[in-house]
Each structure stands twice: as structure tokens, then as C-alpha cells.
Amino acid sequence: MFFGFFGRRSAAGADRTLLLELAARMPLLAGLNASERARLAGLAAVFARKKAFSGAAGLTVTPAMVATVSLQMALPVMSLGKEALDGWQEIVLYPSAFVVREHWMEPGGLVHEGASVLIGQARLDGPVVLSWPDVASSTGRDGWNVVIHEIAHKLDMLNGDANGFPPLHRGMSREQWSHDWAAAYADFQRRVEQGDEDGWLDPYAAESPAEFFAVLSEAFFESPQGLAEDYPAVYRQLVSFYRQDTLARLSALE
């Protein structure tokens, strides 16, 4: 169920020239060669056209906003194809972090209700909701990217609730995936409890296997060094899953 927002529908598209211009300036995309960047821009143009972008809480969505979201959305799926993001339509941008009212049930039936302040949210069968200033500041390479985070949740949701176990490609082993992710997750939870995490990975990743997958996906695309060193098996799983070797691509820039 989605909360009521009264978004303003925007017809603002983003043309290919704008997409290529922005792509050339985005540090996040610096590791792509010219033909990869053109392919990414082509995919981003499809999302800019096909997804319904709207502004909430008075935000007017501009073509530059649509392009900035679409380019970052396209990065994780550039080797998977646009179909990877089928099945949902809407992208809602807020002018700041936004408040979501939620209720949840304890085992035993007690229902809680509360409100959370979020910068991004992906709903099963629903929209991706993003805080525009956080989208705008995600384009660097600091390991933090709200668009990639929510898109990772959307990919995870292709086989039901987000649980850190998205549908795998032919040839990938479900057993190996479970084994590698469970081992890394247990290790990171232990490190967070002991306060000895070394900083490349946001402790929020220890929240749940779904968040672990989404936060590691951010690191994978922005600054994969620590991930590849600390959790090499998970790094390799992400290479197979996203069909991109980000460490090879980004270390060429150092």
C-alpha cells in the first residue's frame, strides 16, 4: 500500500544531448569508455521517456533532474537490459527528505504505527521515491548512492519482497549465492556489534540482508576496493549479477 502524495505530473523528458553532457561530467561514470557511455545514455533515454516522473511537495521536475536520475538508474542495469526495470512505472521526487507513515505487526499481532524520515524508498509493486538533493549528491564516487540503492531493492523485488536474494542469471548457483552472502553478512554484523567496522561500509548495511545487498551494491558501483578486499566472494557474486567488473574499470582511473 502506498501513502497518498499529490505529485505533480511532469512531461519533462531528457534528450540524448543532455544525457551525454551530464554523463560526461558525472564522476560516477568516469570509468566508462565512450561506447559504454553512449550505451548507458541510450538506456537512460528509455527510462527518461518510459518512466513517469513526478514532483511531490511542490517540486517542479526539470529535464536535468530526469536525466540525473535516469543515468544513475541505468548504470546498474546497463548489462542487464531495460527489462530489468519493467513492472513499475513511477518515480517521485521530493524537494528534501520525506516522511512516510508506516505500520507493522509484531509476531503475535500487536500493530505499531510510526513515521520514518527517508531519502529514498522502493515499494514492492509501486514507485521509487527519492529526495532530489540526495539524488544530486549521489553522483560522486564516495560509495554512497541513493538511486543505486533503491534500484538494487527493485531488482531484489523481482522475485518478491526484498530479502537480499534477487533472481539469479542462468549459470549462477543459488546455494553459492546464499553461502557467500550469509557469511559476509554475519561477519559484518559481528564487526558492527564490536565497533570495528573500518568505514568503507555504512553500518546501516547490518540492518537486514536486503539492506546489505543494497548498500553493497552502492559500494560496488562507486568504490569497490574495500568490498573486493574484505568480501571477495560477494564482490564476485556482484560481478556475475550485474555483469560488470567495476573494480577493473575504476582502478584504471587511479
Ligand SMILES: [Zn+2]
Ligand atoms: Zn534500503
